Amino acid sequence: MNAVIQLDKVEKTYHTGEVDVRAVRGVSLTIQPGEFVAIMGASGSGKSTLMNIIGCLDRTTAGRYQLDGVDVSGLNRDELADIRNQKIGFVFQGFNLLARTAAVENVELPMLYRRNNLSSRERRDHAMGALEIVGLSDRSGHFPSQLSGGQQQRVAVARALVNKPALLLADEPTGNLDTQTSIEIMGVFQKLNDSGITIIMVTHELDIAHYTKRTVVLRDGLIVSDTPVTNRLHAGNELSRLKTEQKAVQLD
């Protein structure tokens, strides 16, 4: 099977002012279809930089990056935009939804930029389908400001899914969420992963990483460990356990 992601001594150096910041210093990483990878590390270790490169939002300064067998380094702006549109779904820590725009219209956004156009009817249907997957079809008309953080992040996940990408990238998707909502989002991710989507997720929370299948740890722009998750958590179980605990607290 072809690897989805193949990074070969990838480097990223920011030239700001007098000092060069070497955010990523030669990362080699291969990710197969169907994997669910957590990228961990301290703040400033280069996680976001690496994710942006994987997400074709940013370019490498050295090394080779192959996505689905295509060398991305040689592509121009438009080609990168098309890859982001068709192959990648991106979920951000800060949700990044369009304000004063209904949830369903936020989800439709990637479809507006497809090269093969869909009718507005098809766009609406696809968007509603994606909202259904994240369990938010009853809030399709709400503006982001009318939704909770967890709901906003679900909308963002639906948006990331709507063009049926092979790869879902998430940079600290639970960073702004409370424990229960975080587990709910992990539930959505596990469900998506079970249906075959490859997921790479940045997190600095160890317990969140336990919902994935593989953990890659970065330090100062280098991979220091790459291990499979042994005692994997299941979001469904954790959620019901959490609820029982909450009930117990209330009963006391």
Place this chain on the structure above:
Amino acid sequence: MRLFATLRLALRALRRNKLRTVLTMLGIIIGVGSVITAVSITTGATKQVEDRVASLGQNVVTVFSGSFTGGGMRGGWGSAPTLTIEDAEAIKNGVANVVAVSPEVRDRMQVQANGLNWRPGVTGEGPDYPQIRSWGIASGSMFTEQDVRSVAKVCVIGKTVVDQLFLDGDPVGQTLRVRDIPFKVVGVFESKGFNLFGQDQDDVVVMPYTSHMRRVSRATFVGSILIQASSASAITGVQRDINELLLSRRRSREPDFTVRTQLELAQTATATSRIMSVLLAAIASVSLIVGGIGIMNIMLVSVTERTREIGIRMAVGARGTDILVQFLIEAVTLSALGGLIGIALGFTASKIIASTMGWPTLTPIWWVVVASASSAIVGVVSGFYPAWKASNLDPIEALRYE
């Protein structure tokens, strides 16, 4: 990205900042609106002048007493009379392609009829006068060559004079006194309205020029001579020949007369409106440029404000051109909408002016087309730089923008 979806997006973005949108469009609205208003007024005025020039008659060449230099005039028309009946006869007999000649003596004096007083223009003309002026006789008939020769006390009167002096019934056959001399009304002119200079052409008593000169005004010269050329193409030749003929009849090489064609009269009369049109075009361009600067300014602000939105769109796969088109359409919508509102306002204003001030206004369709097209172009030109700037943003930096 689909054009329709982009247009909806632009309209939504503009609706979100209603006040700002309106303020931004104001430059274009005022510019286009005032230009359409002013153009409607000048076009209406020009049209009126043209109608009046046409009402002068068919292929008419006029000889005036006195000399005109260039476009301006020295003295008044016919102020220093130097033309004679003999000049008129010489023209009639000696110039080719002349079909009719009428010596003209103009005056304004008190007339009476039915115990009523009125002060119309009292004019002496030849019998061909109605033919030259393409002016029909409504009732009765024009006086004849015989009347001219016999210095007859007959006249043909205009509609206004009828309205003022002959309140009951047909004036034909009735008597009208000019300087206490009774003149028999033999005919009534059809109504002709106002002339080139805003005078009521129907406020007139026309009599044989001989009667006018010998009985009424005691004039020895005629003020002007009306000549009808056989065709439009003959006019220039007739004008030149008359000039030469009249010069040869005079000792002085300095002409004491002026030969004007209808076209030249029209040009003199419309010169002001043409200058106005040029001025208007200048105002229009300035206001469109100012409006365009306003749009560019607001679009730059908008791009900055929406940097994050641009980043999000790019992150989900918008190409640079998608962003470019989005902002360009927004700018064009802004300016085109302003243009349309301006056109509507200008049109309404000119209608109001027409009804309240009684000015004839006319909104030419091609000015409407030009106004819409230029405001759209202003949108493209002023929106391009901000849109280009937006399309060249780096997705990561745009997403990080606070």
